[in-house]
Amino acid sequence: MKTENFDSSQQQWVEENHADTLLLRYPLKNRLFKGNSRFQTVEVVETEGYGRMLLNDGLVMISERDEFVYHEMISHVPIFVHPKPKQILVIGGGDGGTAREVLKHSSVEHCHMVEIDAMVVNACKEWIPQTAVGMQQDQKFSLDIADAIDYVATTEKRYDIILVDSTDPIGPAVPLFGPEFYANVHRILNYDGIVVAQGESPFYAAEQQHALLKTMGEQFPLIAIYNYNNLTYPGGLWSFAIASKQHHPIDNLDTNRILASGIDFSWYNADIHRASFVLPQFMLNNLNGLITI
Numbered sequence: 001m002k003t004e005n006f007d008s009s010q011q012q013w014v015e016e017n018h019a020d021t022l023l024l025r026y027p028l029k030n031r032l033f034k035g036n037s038r039f040q041t042v043e044v045v046e047t048e049g050y051g052r053m054l055l056n057d058g059l060v061m062i063s064e065r066d067e068f069v070y071h072e073m074i075s076h077v078p079i080f081v082h083p084k085p086k087q088i089l090v091i092g093g094g095d096g097g098t099a100r101e102v103l104k105h106s107s108v109e110h111c112h113m114v115e116i117d118a119m120v121v122n123a124c125k126e127w128i129p130q131t132a133v134g135m136q137q138d139q140k141f142s143l144d145i146a147d148a149i150d151y152v153a154t155t156e157k158r159y160d161i162i163l164v165d166s167t168d169p170i171g172p173a174v175p176l177f178g179p180e181f182y183a184n185v186h187r188i189l190n191y192d193g194i195v196v197a198q199g200e201s202p203f204y205a206a207e208q209q210h211a212l213l214k215t216m217g218e219q220f221p222l223i224a225i226y227n228y229n230n231l232t233y234p235g236g237l238w239s240f241a242i243a244s245k246q247h248h249p250i251d252n253l254d255t256n257r258i259l260a261s262g263i264d265f266s267w268y269n270a271d272i273h274r275a276s277f278v279l280p281q282f283m284l285n286n287l288n289g290l291i292t293i
Contacts, residue, residue, distance in 0.1 A: 011027060011028075012027075012028040013025045013026065013027060013028055014026045014028045014045050014047060014053070014055070015058075016055070016058060016059055016060050016234070017058070018059075018204065018234040019204065021204070022204075022234050022235070024060070024232070024234065026045075026047040026048075026049070026050055026053065026060075026232075027047055027048035027049065028045055028046075028047055028048075029045075029046045029047060029048055030045065030046040031043070031045050031046075032044040032045060032046055032052065032127045033123050033126070033127055035119055035123070037117050037118070037119040037120075038117075039116060039117050040056045040057045040117065041055075041056070041057050041058070042054075042055075042056055042117070042119045042120055042123055043055040043056075043058075044123050044124075044127040044128060047063070049065070050063040050064065050065045050066070050231065050232065051063055051064030051065050051130075052064045052127060052128050052130075053232070054095055054120070054123070054124060054128060056120065060232045060233070061095060062095050062097065062128070062131060062232075063231065063232045064128065064130050065231060065232075066230040066231040066232055067095070067097050067130070067131055068097075068266040068267055069228055069229065069230040069266075069267045070097070070228065070230060070238075071097035071098050071100065071101045071131070072101055072265060072266065072267045072268040073226075073228045073240060073267065073268060073276065074098055074101075074163055074165060074196055074198070074240055075098055075101035075102050075163060076101060076263075076265070076268045076273075077196065077226065077240070077242065077249065077268075077273055077276070078161050078163070078194040078195075078196050078242060078249075079102070079105055079107075079108075079161065080253055080254055080257055080258055080273065081194060081244070081247050081248075081249050081252050081253055081254070082160055082161055082192070082193075082194055082247055082252075083192075083247075083252075083254065084107060084160070085105065085107055085108060085160045085161050086107060086108060086109040086110070086160055087108075087109060087110055087112075087157070087158065087159045087160050087161075087190075088102050088108055088110070088111045088112070088159060088160065088161045088162075088163065089112050089113075089114070089157075089159040089161070089162045089163070089188075090102065090111060090112070090113040090114070090162075090163045090165055091113075091114055091148040091151075091152075091162065091163065091164045091165065091166065092114075092115055092116075092148065092164065092165040092166040092198075093113055093115060093163070093165035094115040094117055094120030094121045094124065095120065095124045095128060095131045095132065096121070096124055096125075096131045096132035096133065096134055096135040097131035098163055098165045099111050099113055099134040099135060099138075099141055100131060100132075100133055100134035100135075102134075102163070103134045103138045103140055103141060104261075104263050105261070105263075106261075108140060109140065110140050110141075110142070111134075111138075111140055111141050111142075112141075112142050112143075112144070112157075112159075113135070113141070113142070113143050113144070114143075114144045114146050114147075114148045114151045115143065115144075115145060115146075115148075116145070116146065116147050116148065117145075118145045121135065121143070121145070149180075149181060152181065152184040152185055152187075152188055153180075153184050155188060157188065158188055158189070158190050159188055159189055159190065159193060160189075160190050160192075160193055160194070161193065161194050161195070161196070162185055162188070162189060162193070162194075162195045162196075163195075163196050163197075164185075164195065164196065164197035164198060165198060166197070166198050178215065179215050179218060182195075182215050182216055182218070182219050182243075183219060185219070186219040186220065186245075189245060190245075191245060191246070192244075192245055192246040192247060193244070193245050194242065194243070194244045194245075194247060194249075195216075195220075195242070195243050195244075196240050196241070196242045197212065197216075197240065197241045197242075198240065199212060199225055199238070199239035199240045199241040200212070200238065200239060201233065201234060201235050201237065201238050201239070202227070202237060202238075202239055202280075202282070202283050202286070203235045203237065204234055204235055206286045209225065209239060209241070209283075209286065209287065210286055210287060210290065212241050213225060213241055213287055213290040213291065214290055216241060216243040217243075217290055217292065219243070220243035220244060220245060221244075221245065221292065222243065222244040222245070222246070222247070222248060222249070222292055222293055223241075223242075223243050223290060223291055223292045223293070224241075224242050224243075224249055224277060224291050224292070224293045225239050225240065225241050225242070225277075225279065225283070225287065225291065226239065226240055226242065226249070226276040226277045227239050227276050227279065227283075228240070228267075228276060239283075248293055249277065249293060250273075250274055250277055250293065253270065253273055253274070255270045258270050258273075277293075279291075
């Protein structure tokens with residue numbers, strides 16, 4: 001798709017309407033790509049102040065300016081809790097940023113990604129190499145363009161960590177929040193495995209958070225939720241849900257490994273890790289009885 005340049009005297013905007021309760025606008029420089037896959041509309045735009053952005057069905061997935069927050073928090077939190085993370089499965093994550101962070105860990109032998117929409121992967125490889133670098137350069141990485149629901153139901157592979165880097169629970173992502181999916185996740189995790197999932201907004205999706213933790217709790221003994229902030233997700237405050245067969249996400253944090261890793265973090269560190277599990281009272285009230293740590 002040909003890049004479109006706009007006259008700065010007639011400012012153009014890219015907009016996200018969040019559930020008819022919030023309108024977010026970003027000053028637009030160029031439209032770099034737009035296509036319709038079997039599953040969604042995929043767009044890459046260039047903005048003032050936020051760099052390039054990926055939108056699926058008009059919802060901002062990442063921006064170059066703040067993507068590191070999401071990708072560091074979904075990946076490094078479980079990896080530094082698990083003592084020997086070797087086999088990692090990323091479900092979704094078509095922009096590549098989660099795989100990029102996973103592959104920074106020397107203990108990881110293989111990162112396998114299952115993404116349903118090839119258009120997302122290809123658009124990010126071409127237009128947002130900042131996140132897609134791991135998908136193109138690392139021999140420890142492999143990719144299946146496939147339905148993750150079918151994959152977790154049929155694979156005989158076993159993983160130490162599974163990262164559910166999904167969109168909101170709409171369209172093809174709906175089953176990724178359901179009980180059958182998490183029963184299969186439990187099956188393909190090793191005896192001490194950990195799963196982390198995109199956990200939505202505590203302000204805008206309290207019911208979904210409650211339902212997700214309840215579903216996880218039917219399969220795993222250790223359940224928690226942790227928060228992070230970024231610039232582009234509605235409300236700023238968003239969450240990840242974490243479930244483990246054995247490892248406590250705070251008590252089993254290996255701070256020595258963090259220091260020895262040599263990874264150049266932009267957001268994550270040991271203090272951020274611990275603090276992210278400290279929840280405001282309204283979340284504790286909503287999730288009463290579901291958090292087990």
